Amino acid sequence: MWIKSLVIITGLVTIWQIIVWVTGAPPFIVPAPLEVAIALVANFSLIGFHASVTIVEIVAGLLLGCSIGIGSAWLILQFQPVRAWFLPILVASQALPVFAIAPVLMLWLGFGMASKIAMATLIIYFPVTAALYDGLRNTDASWIDMARIMGASKHTVLKFIRLPAALPSLGSGLRIAAAVAPIGAVVGEWVGSSSGLGYLMLHANARSQIDLMFAALIVLAGFAVLLYFSIDLLIKKTVFWQTETTLEAS
Amino acid sequence: MISVSVRVSLSYAEECIFDDFRLTLESGRLICLLGKSGSGKSTLLRFIAGLVSSNIATGKAVASDNNPLSGRVAWMAQQDLLLPWLKVIDNVMIGSLLRGEKSKEQVELARCLLARVELNGADQRYPHELSGGMRQRVALARTLIEDRPVNLLDEPFSGLDSSTRYQLQDLACTMLSNRTTLLVTHDPLEAVRMADSIYVLSGRPATVAQRIDPPGVPPRQLSDVNVSNAYAELMNQLVHPESADNVD
Known part of the structure; x- marks a missing residue:
């Protein structure tokens, strides 16, 4: 895994370097990898500060979005009539592009972290709710039959059967959440902020500090990848009974 | 009877x-x-x-x-219906877990029944680690522990x-x-x-x-x-x- 990642990264950097050589693009259009690396080192504390802001926003958004998503799925399951009322709101919250809502959120929640956390929460919320709810209601009917014969209560069926059976599905939702959470935070920073990687990139771009912009972009991409694979690993550890099948094995 | x-x-x-x-x-x-x-x-x-x-x-x-x-009534199906997230011992006792009446005696009884279906020492394993025959043995133990008429x-x-x-x-x-x-x-x-x-x-x-x-x-x-x-x-x-x- 590590070797593969290293090969891919080296390959991409090489292609990037070749493009710079072949096109002869000036540094303010496409900076060479080395220039970006130098910018990264030279502005380490600056990028570090802005990155920490973005990371806090992403992680807080993830925690909040997942909690609300899990809560909503549970609520819809417990009170089926809620679903008919709830679903349109849920879908509407997703149909509206985050760009469209961002200015309103700035207006209501200010230019600080709160509005960015809200953005991240908003786009995470739906995939988590939908995935968990799907998992909770698609429990194998035979398990439910068995539980009924054994005299189970609704609560224990949820605890021992429905919830664990829904974990793989919730896992899919969490993977999507991990992948899109940075979008929410960075879009929020673009629309209006005074810190964060989105702000730094916008700022650097305006001053033609393309090398700094690229450096910030790479840090953001690196964190996004790290976040995704951590969550992926966590899910695999939790849902240990699920074996993956490949096309070759079938 | x-x-x-x-x-x-x-x-x-x-x-x-x-x-x-x-x-x-x-x-x-x-x-x-x-x-x-x-x-x-x-x-x-x-x-x-x-x-x-x-x-x-x-x-x-x-x-x-x-x-x-x-x-x-106790029911045993063609599929073993074991819950993959529970250890074998908990799968055997799932009835009492589902009724909220887990007890020490149940654990002891489950071990005893596992031994009788020739699965000694498998109680801490997970279903995916067992063969089809072993899984069905667990299902049999789960049916028997219910002790229904x-x-x-x-x-x-x-x-x-x-x-x-x-x-x-x-x-x-x-x-x-x-x-x-x-x-x-x-x-x-x-x-x-x-x-x-x-x-x-x-x-x-x-x-x-x-x-x-x-x-x-x-x-x-x-x-x-x-x-x-x-x-x-x-x-x-x-x-x-x-x-x-x-x-x-």
Whole structure:
């Protein structure tokens, strides 16, 4: 895994370097990898500060979005009539592009972290709710039959059967959440902020500090990848009974 | 010990599967319903377990003591229905976990039953680490720990290879002896080996085409000449239901 990642990264950097050589693009259009690396080192504390802001926003958004998503799925399951009322709101919250809502959120929640956390929460919320709810209601009917014969209560069926059976599905939702959470935070920073990687990139771009912009972009991409694979690993550890099948094995 | 009288009419998708069908599960005996796939035998078993909605079935399964059957039935299906996130020991005790009455005695009893189905030391393992035969043994232990007066077995061994199936038939027979049991199967050999009485189902709506009480005590061994005779008779009934009817 590590070797593969290293090969891919080296390959991409090489292609990037070749493009710079072949096109002869000036540094303010496409900076060479080395220039970006130098910018990264030279502005380490600056990028570090802005990155920490973005990371806090992403992680807080993830925690909040997942909690609300899990809560909503549970609520819809417990009170089926809620679903008919709830679903349109849920879908509407997703149909509206985050760009469209961002200015309103700035207006209501200010230019600080709160509005960015809200953005991240908003786009995470739906995939988590939908995935968990799907998992909770698609429990194998035979398990439910068995539980009924054994005299189970609704609560224990949820605890021992429905919830664990829904974990793989919730896992899919969490993977999507991990992948899109940075979008929410960075879009929020673009629309209006005074810190964060989105702000730094916008700022650097305006001053033609393309090398700094690229450096910030790479840090953001690196964190996004790290976040995704951590969550992926966590899910695999939790849902240990699920074996993956490949096309070759079938 | 109780016996159970079943009387049921059941239609599914406009088709009448049972029309005033009657069956008695005699107390302490293992009754086997034998029929081809799709003859409605599993549905009948689900009806007795109280799993069939009253929209499609009318009738009653009545216990001889006139108390309700619900809560007094254990069910074992073709799929092992083990929960992959629970250890083997918890899978055996799932009934008490689901009823919120887990206790030390239950853990002890579960260990004991695992030993009796020849799974000593497997209690801390997870289902995905076990073979199909071992998993079905766990399912058998889970059925037995419920200790219910009525046991319903729905083709419990049909997914297993023949030697494992043979062993498990012996085991199940021994452990379910003197319990009121209904076994549903499409395998005539399984019926002959395990049952006190065999009812052959055929037709639509389904009726009992034949009843056979093979001599000897289950589990019957293959070397037993009664087994091959009864097996031949049942096979003939299954393959040529019409001609066998004519003989009657």
